[in-house]
Amino acid sequence: MDPLLDFGAKSAIITGAGSGFGAALALELAKRGASLVLADINAEGLQVTEAEAKAAGAKVICEVGNVADEAHAKLLVERAQQVFGGIDIAVNNAGIAPAPAAIDQLDAEVLDKQLDVNVKGVAYGLKYQLPAMAAKQGGAVLNVSSMAGLGGAPLVASYAAAKHAVIGLTKTAAFEYARQGVRVNAICPFFTQTPMVMDSEFSTGSVEELDKMLGRSSPMKRIAERDEIVCVMLMMLSPKNTYMNGVAIPVDGGMSAL
Template sequence: MSHDPLLDFRGQRVLITGAGSGFGALLAQQLAERGATLVLGDIQAAPLEALVETLRERDVAVQAQLCDVASEAQVRALVRQAEQSFGGLDMAVNNAGIAHPFTALEQLDEASFDRQIAVNVKSVLFGMKYQIPLMQQQGGGAILNISSMAGIGGAPKLAAYAAAKHAVVGLTRTAAVEQARRNIRVNALCPYYSHTPMVDDGGLADASTQAMLASGSPMKRLGRPEEIVAVMLMLLSPANTYMTGQTVAVDGGVSAF
């Protein structure tokens, strides 16, 4: 474990939603290697339990519970787990989210739109609603909300997802301004399509679709989870103390066009 303050997470109590797979699972492992204490939530029991077992074998202090992030009560319970088990919360990563199949805007149905708002927007609101007071009590903290490139630009055939991810950016910027004097940093991460279960196991899995998505990036490939998580670590870093309210694209150059 490095003692460089940029990568030293010893003593940091970190909550992660959507921790069972994708970015969340990899981030949990990376933080554990750097000394963090973890509170993990996911809606799926099996991958969450497998991750916890792996972490505990490495003597990581970790608590986990099922959490449907569209439920305010369950999000509140996850934050309370951090307080009850570890006495507080230093960092939170509101990572859980869902996509929807490619659909032209005029063909979107209300149920699909509502589901995007419930899982991708309310989850971030509920998370910060309960994370922020804990951080206020101890004089500071860091929150990272996972948005998307669809949160800073148009996303053809992903209108509901884009609307939800734009809303995450609005919540992030507002919370950052409200909490800046209290030493609570709030930033958003906006990845391009990356090889996570949402992409590889969802409606974007076929080779022709992935080739099309890759061609949209100047690097001509999708992102790798470890590339996205490296920037998550940077944004959460205890040494990164003056950066707040930012929307950081990790996109192979897409936003440079």
């Protein structure tokens, strides 16, 4: 296998592995030799990913749980250590989007939920993943932020606040663990064809309509396909990618060139 994409002998934790980016990335890593600790709050979705990853030849452990629960984050690392002898890769991907609402209509419960899942979910992950990787003298963490983490996101202020926080956590962790050989980066996708968008309340399920509605502000005039984001995730986690650290990479069809 091309060493750029050879994940043999690597073990990876992926949260939100029951759907969308997390499920697709799990399969790509499985095909390239990684052993996987897959987690999601949705047991059904997780089972489907587990079956696909095993069919691709991977060793897989699954844990159903909530990323907002610190004990869950600790358990994922402990399971990886018990079964695979440690972790080399962690992808803090689980996340939720709020229903659109103007900032003057911000709901306290929605804001709490955003901070619990999208911020604490990443922070607790880092808390346990980083020392475990340092113990193995290296590793790579990928936090899933968003274009809403890099700029304003009209009608989803709580999501923008949470995704900006993910970048703050990413950069801080990158500084703190660089000398132990751990790289920590964030990916910032534009709207993408995953269930988060396709099944949202403003979607009819038509990609053409979503391209017109959500993609019109992008130079490419369309939203992303799931695998256009997943291939960048693989590149960011590649064992040969050893100097990229502490960055938040937009994958946005050229939005940030404007």
